[in-house]
Each structure stands twice: as structure tokens, then as C-alpha cells.
Amino acid sequence: MEDCGSGEEYLSCGWCEPSCSEPTPSCPPGVCTRGCLCRPPLIRHKSGRCIHEKDCLAQNCLDPNEEYVCRYGCEPSCDSRPCTKRPRRCSLGCYCKPGLVRHNHTKRCIKREHCSSIDTIKKTVN
DSSP states (O other): OOOOOTTEEEEEEEOOOOBSSOSSOOOOTTOOEEEEEEOTTOEEOTTSOEEOGGGOOOOOOSSTTEEEEEEOSOOOBTTOOOOSOOOSSOEEEEEEOTTEEEOTTTOOEEEGGGHHHHHHHHHHHO
């Protein structure tokens, strides 16, 4: 048996867990989830904690290449330098989806290989 967090309970065959992004999940019959699950009426927040649905924050980001998550450390960018400190707590916000980096000038999320081509375009326009 695992040690579960506040508002959780360990189940060897539990339910399909609701979350802030999907408060009423539609699960196929016979789904059997093993592990620490939020005790109803609590639901899973992206931070990993179990909270009441009313405490879910808006999780919509303006850029479709961003996601609202809780992250530790620096966000990768076109001129990324390694993070020197890792905070003890995560920071909730809109971050680039995995595989994308933040462009330093446009602040958009792009593939790393497009970093230099955007900088070249900006220099020829100016």
C-alpha cells in the first residue's frame, strides 16, 4: 500500500479520476485505476493536489501551443541557459507545450529549429 497525500486514498481498483480539465470524465466500462486517487467530491488539479472543483483556476492559455501547468525551474527558450536553481514549489501558469521553446522576442512557443529563422526574418525587416 502507498502513502497517499491529503484528500487521497489508495485503491487497487478505483474509478476514472475527475480533474480540473475534465471534471466529468467519460470512461470506458471496466476501467480499473490503481494508486492514490482523490476522494470524492475532490478532483485532481494540474499541480497534483486534490481540490474542490470550485477551486480550479481558469486553465485556458491564449496561445494554442501553451498549456496551463505547474512547472519547476526555467522554461526553455531560444537562448536557453541552464537553470541554476530549482525552486521547491512549482509555479502555475501558461508554459510552452513539451517539444517547444519560448521565443525571446515574440514570446510565442515554437520548435527550437525555428529560433534562428525567426531572428533572421526580424533582422531583414528592420
